[in-house]
């Protein structure tokens with residue numbers, strides 16, 4: 108499986124393009140749909156689905172556009188569906204401009220093993236940053252996409268209006284049980300490994 112990154116939008120969200128057998132999974136297309144589709148077309152992949160790690164606008168701003176261009180499904184956890192359909196429902200204030208990012212998910216993510224096309228992975232529900240935050244774990248490839256739940260040397264904020272701070276600890280504990288050599292691809296910033304975070308990230312001190 109090839110993993111490619113496209114940095115998009117004003118918060119420099121990383122959109123991941125996973126490639127396998129000429130098929131592509133798009134994780135967190137946060138903004139700049141043209142940049143993402145040009146990239147996908149240039150590498151010659153056929154998108155088969157869009158996955159969202161959570162319902163924040165900087166992770167799904169290009170989702171509706173790409174869903175329509177490629178006629179593919181958009182997956183999100185049911186707890187974050189509303190914030191994708193009405194982005195300002197998950198903001199401190201009502202920012203009318205946020206509505207331009209709105210998208211309509213067509214499928215729901217469920218915790219457990221998932222198969223989409225050639226891709227086999229596990230959806231791990233990790234509430235905290237948002238109620239419906241999920242991580243996508245590819246056991247065979249030893250990689251995990253953590254959205255805004257786990258970063259290199261940090262974790263996502265849990266003081267936002269759609270956060271669930273009480274659940275973050277348990278979610279991080281779930282991630283800390285993965286093998287040390289699993290590579291972590293976060294929604295912002297550089298990649299790391301579970302082992303490195305267990306050693307140096309104060310929030311993963313179990």
Ligand SMILES: [Zn+2]
Nearest residue numbers: 161163236255
């Ligand atoms: Zn977020």
Ligand SMILES: [Zn+2]
Nearest residue numbers: 163165255294
């Ligand atoms: Zn983010």
